[in-house]
Amino acid sequence: MDNFHSGRRGGARLHNFVGDSGPGARIADGAIRESTDDAVDAPLRVAIMDSDSGFLVVLSKRLEQLSWQHRMLPFKASAAKTAALDLDILIVDLASLGGGRWKWLERLCEAEPRFGVVVCTGASTVAERVHALRIGVDDWLSKPCHPEELIARVEAVAARLRPPEPRSLEPVVLGEVEVRPDQYQAFVAGRSLELTRREFQLIELLCDARGEVLGRELIYETLWGYEMARNDRSVDVFVHKLRRKLKEASPEWRYVHTHPRTGYRLAAERALIELPVERTIELPVPLAA
Numbered sequence: 001m002d003n004f005h006s007g008r009r010g011g012a013r014l015h016n017f018v019g020d021s022g023p024g025a026r027i028a029d030g031a032i033r034e035s036t037d038d039a040v041d042a043p044l045r046v047a048i049m050d051s052d053s054g055f056l057v058v059l060s061k062r063l064e065q066l067s068w069q070h071r072m073l074p075f076k077a078s079a080a081k082t083a084a085l086d087l088d089i090l091i092v093d094l095a096s097l098g099g100g101r102w103k104w105l106e107r108l109c110e111a112e113p114r115f116g117v118v119v120c121t122g123a124s125t126v127a128e129r130v131h132a133l134r135i136g137v138d139d140w141l142s143k144p145c146h147p148e149e150l151i152a153r154v155e156a157v158a159a160r161l162r163p164p165e166p167r168s169l170e171p172v173v174l175g176e177v178e179v180r181p182d183q184y185q186a187f188v189a190g191r192s193l194e195l196t197r198r199e200f201q202l203i204e205l206l207c208d209a210r211g212e213v214l215g216r217e218l219i220y221e222t223l224w225g226y227e228m229a230r231n232d233r234s235v236d237v238f239v240h241k242l243r244r245k246l247k248e249a250s251p252e253w254r255y256v257h258t259h260p261r262t263g264y265r266l267a268a269e270r271a272l273i274e275l276p277v278e279r280t281i282e283l284p285v286p287l288a289a
Helices: 037-041 054-065 078-081 094-110 125-137 147-161 197-208 217-223 234-249
Strands: 043-049 067-074 089-092 116-122 139-142 172-174 177-180 185-188 252-261 263-270
Touching: 043 054, 054 067, 078 094, 089 094, 089 147, 094 116, 094 125, 094 197, 116 147, 125 139, 139 147, 172 263, 177 197, 185 197, 197 217, 197 234, 197 263, 217 234, 217 263, 234 252
Parallel strands: 043 067, 043 089, 089 116, 116 139
Antiparallel strands: 172 177, 177 185, 252 263
């Protein structure tokens, strides 16, 4: 079974669902839910386009157990009207849409809906799955699949699309380094370290940890947006680049510390000064006359 996901559209937000749940529920346009703790905990609002009656019965029962608000959408619904709906997630079986399914999906994604799109369908090719993810589909799950896996995928997509918490723009000073979130840059004595965007994201993430050790997997998933592949060294590469720039600008301090088999920690510590080793020269003992 081939399953893929992408990490598109940061900044989409969850919206209010108005009306009763179930197949006859209405989705009201325009009511936007603010990004609060209540919004995060609120039940998801899901629309489904699928003709597999057996799968729908099992899925609907599970969604009701979760108290998610859900409804079926007619297959004749246009891509434009569907994109305008006030949803959190759309689950769609492409096979149910007939011969024009790809044109419909492309038009939906071109409209940049503010909800996540999860394709759950039957047999497909690698080219089809890749094309779907590149045009804006958030996740692809191949049938047959367990409803619980589909629910987990939906939850993951919804979490990725939640608006990020407001970033603190207050400068952070560590040793000789001043990290400036408002400028996406770090400075030593007023001189920019010329960090790339990814390097700055790394130092900002480590700053936010306040001296705690962050695992490589957590760093990767936070910065790249998806699970780290086995033996991937991207985090180590960017840590090396960041360390090099910090050492060049502030050679008497050490900032990024490695914790073997765990991850990295950011803290300003004075570099140990290696004193020259005194060498004792033994002179040969003169022979007795």
